[in-house]
Amino acid sequence: MLAYLLSILLEVAGNVGVMGAAVGAGLAAIGAGLGIGRIGGSAMEGIARQPEAAGRIQTAMLIIAALIEAVALFAAVICLLVALG
Template sequence: MLLSVLLQAATAGIELGTLGAAIGAGIAAIGAGFGIGKIGGSAMDAIARQPEAANNIRMNMIIAAALVEGVALFAVVVCFLAL
């Protein structure tokens, strides 16, 4: 599938660097979404097991999600700078 996209982009006159930057930005966004979803799911499991620790778990979840989102934003910016 990826090879067909590359072939279509090459025949349309789009440079491969531009296509690579766009694919990289998409992969970074998908990875961030998966990571934040995993963090949220694990936090909900932990809160279900120990409801008394909900505040600490929630705080740690928000910090970890912010770090993942920051790395994803950095990756998207680097991809756009490659254009």
């Protein structure tokens, strides 16, 4: 009886870990979306204020957006490893 209850508790704990990993991946995606949206909005404001600097602003915006995407992908991979491990 005790072994059965222990096995149920371990199974539930494993499911909670997978659920936590899924929530972490979702938060990483939401954070990346908010960050890239904010970068895009700020870049458009900067271009509207100073159109002659549009090329430099776009270059910086793309580099920063790529870095944010890389961090979000890294977080999603870590969450996947936690879920499978």
